[in-house]
Amino acid sequence: MQGIRNTLSTFEKNLNLDQLATFGLVIETGSFSAAADRLGLSQPAVSLQVRQLERRLAVRLIERVGKRARATPAGAELLRHVPQIEAAVENAIDAVADHARGVTGRVRLGTGATACLYFLPAVLRQLREAFPALSVVVSTGNTDEYVRKVEDNSIDLALVTLPAAGRSLSVIPVCDDEFVAIGRADLAPLKARVTPADLATLPLVLFEPAANTRKLVDRWFAAEGLQPQPVMELGSVEAMKEMVAAGLGYGLVPGMSMAGRGAHPALKASRLAPRMHRTLAVVIRRDKPLNKALRTVLEAIVAAGKKPGRR
Structure with a gap:
């Protein structure tokens, strides 16, 4: 058990993602030279990265079977975790990206007067506090009017009372209001x-x-x-x-x-x-590019509908 803890500690402190990717590519292509060609590196450089990874983990990861490089049992176990490691890294980068670069831009939102008065203020305040450079331009009207505006792209999305339908539209229920x-x-x-x-x-x-x-x-x-x-x-x-x-x-x-x-x-x-009861839903064009600002507003509205007190 102590040996496992030591290995995990070493892995957490010293794991090099480039070395991990190189190791995975060697196994995928079956050779160090093929991996080197794919990466635009020399074969010795690829071999060095794999050796360094093996030294860090204190275990052999690759063996040759004939002319093909294959994973050892330890290497196969490591490969099993590579997708989760890569996903975790991507999620972490996405999570801090807003803090590093900020969410900027303008989102045009149409809604009914009641939702504007009683649902949106808390959402908009939260967005303003978190993303000062994000501008949400709100206008009010009825469902049919704003469905048409979403369809002709004169607004980006609408929070409306269902029913709302259109072949080009995606309808995302937010909450029930009795x-x-x-x-x-x-x-x-x-x-x-x-x-x-x-x-x-x-x-x-x-x-x-x-x-x-x-x-x-x-x-x-x-x-x-x-x-x-x-x-x-x-x-x-x-x-x-x-x-x-x-x-x-x-x-x-x-x-x-x-x-x-x-x-x-x-x-x-x-x-x-x-x-x-009525169902409030977000309506957006299916082909609407979800840039960072629009995705942030959409996610905030949907999340607000799931809070306690909302059905």
Whole structure:
């Protein structure tokens, strides 16, 4: 056991990656001369690298069988670990590359107003702190509008409410956001769990008809054979909340708009039965080159959707 520890210690302290690559190439080509030709080195230089590696590991790695160089049992065992060693080195280089060179550039991101208010601020703050030279330009609109903009490459990616489809698009689900019903807490508060029938006869403040979120609401009612009769149709979830807080009706809004910093002191939220939810997803062109800046933003959005509290 002590001998194994000594060998591992020597390996960790003295392993030369060039020597390891040369050794692997000798075994792959079957000869020192072929490996030398491939590397653009002299045969003695290749032989020296292998001998130095063998001395460092205190074990013979190559033997000749006829005219072909083959790995000894120890050499075969080492070769088994070469892919993992190379991958670990590449991962380490990638991990520190951002700190060495920084992430720079501009990413154009389209999204809905609710995600812009309640999902993206923490993501954008994290990106700004980690990568000051990275610029994320955000604009808001509805899903159909931003799907078209992604397709024609006028923006780089979009965070939208599904469904979103297109032959040229890659759709990456980020998180589920459950809808809640809201009402003014001191005016005929809603039950803890409400149904379409409970809401159908009430004055409703809903999203405008073009929004995917409104289409989800209409389908929720239609499944029970009902059709909502809104007294207001608005494009802003904050405007909806303020109208409900003024006692002008009841609303159906994404849950993220009532959580954390979105909580409103005058409003009470109730869950829905059956459950209604929307899926937020990133939409990007399949052929879009993922440069460092774009990949960083995409990974940050997807990671934020996996945090506790997100479905």
